[in-house]
Amino acid sequence: MWGSKGLGAGLAGAILILLMAGGAEALTKCLICHGKPALSKRLPSGRVLSLFVDEKQLKESVHAGRACTDCHSDITAIPHKGEIKRVSCIRCHFKGNPVGAPQTDIYVEYAKSVHGVAAASGNTKAPVCQDCHGEHTVRSPKEAASQMNKAHIPETCGRCHLAVFGDYRESVHWKAFLGGKKDSAVCTDCHGEHTIRSHVSPESSTYFSRVPETCSRCHASVAVVGKYGIKTEQVATYGRSFHGIAIKYGGKTVANCASCHGVHDIRPSDDPKSAVYVENIPKTCGKCHTGANVNYAKGKIHVDPTKREAGSIYWVSLFFKWLTISVMVGLTAHIGLDLFRRARRRRTAQ
Amino acid sequence: MTPSYASGPTVLRFTLNERLQHVLLMASTLVLLITGFSLLFHDVWIGRWLLWLEGGVQGRGLIHRWAAAVLMGVCGYHLLYILFTERGHAQFMHLRPRRQDARDFWQVVRLNLGRPAERPAFDRFDYRQKFQYYAFFVASVSMVLSGLLLWFATEAMAVMPKWAFDLLAVLHGRESVVIFLLLFVWHLYDVHLRPEVFPMDWSWITGRIRLADLKERHRAEYDRMGKAGVIDVGE
Numbered sequence: 028m029w030g031s032k033g034l035g036a037g038l039a040g041a042i043l044i045l046l047m048a049g050g051a052e053a054l055t056k057c058l059i060c061h062g063k064p065a066l067s068k069r070l071p072s073g074r075v076l077s078l079f080v081d082e083k084q085l086k087e088s089v090h091a092g093r094a095c096t097d098c099h100s101d102i103t104a105i106p107h108k109g110e111i112k113r114v115s116c117i118r119c120h121f122k123g124n125p126v127g128a129p130q131t132d133i134y135v136e137y138a139k140s141v142h143g144v145a146a147a148s149g150n151t152k153a154p155v156c157q158d159c160h161g162e163h164t165v166r167s168p169k170e171a172a173s174q175m176n177k178a179h180i181p182e183t184c185g186r187c188h189l190a191v192f193g194d195y196r197e198s199v200h201w202k203a204f205l206g207g208k209k210d211s212a213v214c215t216d217c218h219g220e221h222t223i224r225s226h227v228s229p230e231s232s233t234y235f236s237r238v239p240e241t242c243s244r245c246h247a248s249v250a251v252v253g254k255y256g257i258k259t260e261q262v263a264t265y266g267r268s269f270h271g272i273a274i275k276y277g278g279k280t281v282a283n284c285a286s287c288h289g290v291h292d293i294r295p296s297d298d299p300k301s302a303v304y305v306e307n308i309p310k311t312c313g314k315c316h317t318g319a320n321v322n323y324a325k326g327k328i329h330v331d332p333t334k335r336e337a338g339s340i341y342w343v344s345l346f347f348k349w350l351t352i353s354v355m356v357g358l359t360a361h362i363g364l365d366l367f368r369r370a371r372r373r374r375t376a377q
Numbered sequence: 378m379t380p381s382y383a384s385g386p387t388v389l390r391f392t393l394n395e396r397l398q399h400v401l402l403m404a405s406t407l408v409l410l411i412t413g414f415s416l417l418f419h420d421v422w423i424g425r426w427l428l429w430l431e432g433g434v435q436g437r438g439l440i441h442r443w444a445a446a447v448l449m450g451v452c453g454y455h456l457l458y459i460l461f462t463e464r465g466h467a468q469f470m471h472l473r474p475r476r477q478d479a480r481d482f483w484q485v486v487r488l489n490l491g492r493p494a495e496r497p498a499f500d501r502f503d504y505r506q507k508f509q510y511y512a513f514f515v516a517s518v519s520m521v522l523s524g525l526l527l528w529f530a531t532e533a534m535a536v537m538p539k540w541a542f543d544l545l546a547v548l549h550g551r552e553s554v555v556i557f558l559l560l561f562v563w564h565l566y567d568v569h570l571r572p573e574v575f576p577m578d579w580s581w582i583t584g585r586i587r588l589a590d591l592k593e594r595h596r597a598e599y600d601r602m603g604k605a606g607v608i609d610v611g612e
Contacts, residue, residue: 343547344547364489
């Protein structure tokens with residue numbers, strides 16, 4: 028057993044070294060042309076496509092040492108023949124690959140995602156791996172320079188989702204992130220990464236009935252938002268509200284977090300532009316409750332009747348708590364005494 | 378002690394009209410409690426199960442509101458009944474709290490504690506029945522009013538602030554627990570579990586009470602009826 032495993036590993040290692048040595052040689056050959064910054068071609072659409080490859084970028088990427096043809100496998104001759112296709116990352120990035128790429132089948136998830144489905148159906152604008160991860164620049168997301176690093180994700184997604192990026196840039200989440208609160212949500216924290224779905228798909232983490240669950244991943248966690256002084260009870264009070272109960276049990280027309288707080292442009296409640304700023308509450312509630320007026324803003328929204336700050340609601344709740352307890356005690360005593368007397372009467376009668 | 382289902386001469390205690398009022402009140406209250414509790418206890422298995430049974434929050438709301446309509450109907454009818462019918466008015470007059478009720482209560486407490494006391498001679502309705510009637514009266518009024526404001530919240534909030542809505546929601550929910558206790562712990566003990574009526578006081582269905590039971594439980598009324606010649610009290 029050990030022998031065959033060792034042999035296998037040794038063989039893979041040998042192949043790797045050979046490939047890498049070959050890679051270095053091939054790179055030099057390709058860069059004769061592709062190392063020239065001016066190299067480009069005009070596409071039928073009229074767009075000018077740069078064919079320049081920056082050797083420095085490539086050497087800093089995770090694929091340093093790979094041969095060009097490892098990825099561009101359809102290039103077999105110089106000058107190139109036929110149509111050069113987009114690189115397919117799945118050639119190496121699958122579970123069980125022998126070339127040292129990370130062992131993951133995440134492309135399966137991608138294929139089911141909104142991006143994967145669109146790409147498979149022939150939408151040339153839909154992103155494939157290299158659109159998000161980078162082409163020659165691909166780096167580990169842990170590296171600050173990676174376009175998949177948390178700090179660069181909004182920008183990367185925003186290359187296509189421009190309007191959303193504009194909204195998001197003004198949001199409390201992005202401002203908090205820039206302010207050093209690195210737990211703050213970027214696109215992928217809410218939408219997912221390879222699993223990303225359209226918000227109209229019930230599988231999506233941003234599907235309307237799953238929004239509370241998605242927000243609560245951070246907003247119900249003292250470990251995440253608690254350290255920034257943000258209250259976690261909002262999730263619990265929502266869950267006990269009519270909105271929260273209804274959404275959990277099949278309500279189709281009730282408010283989730285985003286209905287009131289906004290989606291990409293969520294702002295703090297003391298920001299006059301926020302949908303939950305006290306003066307904007309009538310308008311925000313009015314989206315569903317026709318005729319909502321200033322009365323909707325009178326009183327706490329996420330109210331907890333067991334907390335003193337709830338005011339009169341707290342006192343009513345407390346009154347009923349003690350009324351319930353005293354009624355229970357009183358009735359039990361009354362019945363107990365009644366039965367006790369009967370038992371004694373029967374004993375004396377016998 | 379003879380069991381309540383044993384035969385013997387009986388006398389009419391509740392008319393068919395009154396029994397129907399009671400049945401409708403009971404049915405609507407039961408449905409209201411079940412559908413209300415499924416919302417109140419939505420986060421534990423019983424609430425989840427009830428909500429599933431009722432067809433989710435929408436179905437629950439619909440059943441709750443229909444039951445509320447029945448309850449409001451029977452309460453409204455009852456008000457007309459005690460105001461404008463001779464029989465109903467007489468019943469209401471029998472239910473008026475009197476000083477005697479406090480004395481009866483005190484006597485029962487003394488008896489129960491084993492102190493020497495006479496067994497009180499209750500009239501048509503004893504202090505427990507009167508208390509239950511008024512407790513349910515107050516509860517119905519406050520539940521109907523708070524319920525209507527929650528039902529028509531959009532309209533109500535033209536003048537009602539949001540905190541009042543929350544207050545009513547809390548009141549409506551917490552009060553239902555007290556009502557449940559009064560009905561299930563006290564009233565059901567009185568009409569089902571008390572040894573002399575077990576398994577059930579049948580008068581809510583038959584409308585009749587045995588003379589022996591009337592004598593035992595409503596002595597003052599028994600004596601009065603005997604004097605008036607309505608019933609045959611023997612000797």
